[in-house]
Amino acid sequence: MRFADRVSEGNRVQPTPGPDFKRTGERKMTPLAQKADLVDELSRALVSAEFGPFYATPGAVVSPLYAPLSAGPGVFTVAREDNAIGIAAGAALTGHSPVVLMPNHGLGPSLGAIASLIVPYRVPILLAVSVGADAEEARLLSRITRPMLDGLGLETIEFDPARSVVEQVNRARDAVRDLRVPTALLIPSAAPGRRA
């Protein structure tokens, strides 16, 4: 079975948006920031699936996962996204399944780290990428986030609050741990008006 079928069945929900994405209707991700139960469930599911250690960049403070993971297993904050990915890669190569919390605007500075380190070495790592949808900048970034991840060759799972949290996290776990495929979990994050 192809990887995409095995790991992401049901999660490759949208075709890559093209230039007319906005006109044909954006698939707006429902923000999680105010759904505390769901956020807690997601953070617990990540820990239960033996993801960790957890890393974050300063911009990830708006990630809904930041607070519960900080209060739980702990989050190590690194000033730059590419360095956070580098440190997480080191942890991954010791046998762990690390997670990097980052906003999608951190993907740009991370392109080199992903393309030169994570993908070619098949480093088992999960990028928990928060995606905002309200500010103009966030809308623009949301449009290019998925195509960027696809272009880099990462497996991408768009977190759907309507589906089983555990099932989605287990899919990420299967991709990262069993298949050693670096994976991105897109998480709708920003409260209205906040920059993600």
Add this chain to the structure above:
Amino acid sequence: MNRTTAIRAIISATSAEPVVFTTEAACRVARSISDRRNHLYLTAGGELASSLGIGVAMQVRRPTIVVDSYASLARNPMGLITAGTLPRLSLVHVVLDDGLFGAGDADAPTGRADVCALARAAGYDSVMSTARPDRFMTLVRDHVSRTSRPVLIRCLLSAPDEPVAAAAAAVRTGDLPAHARRFTESIGDLGAIA
């Protein structure tokens, strides 16, 4: 001292400890001297060598060696700054300093930055610099055997290197996943994962 002499000293001073080599010549030279399972060679993204080493060291909690270059460090000094904030990090950060800003003979546009001053300012516990091979070997050996804090050893390079057969010494792109797994297995053999 040239790069080959320095890397030979590092390999001689280490055994099973994780060693992360930055890109280009450092990897080729190391691999041509002794290709060990606990060596991780970066074929690109060398500016992340220190970050990667930090990630390893934070988990294994025993001396981890990063073989960095002036060029890699100058391109992204954030690893230096991060390591300096971790006083209990067992990291031996070696910087092979030829004062150049990349492959070939390109001069650094701003000249040679003082990486020792940067490391001290970042919070490294101990910072040393030498151009003597015997002194370098002693420093590396001593710190690999006992360090429990981030230390930086700058190795000043001034002599040209011996030629290395690049084709024979480089890790092929298709072999990188297996190379990463080999490194992970060597870490597992240490039995020291936190």
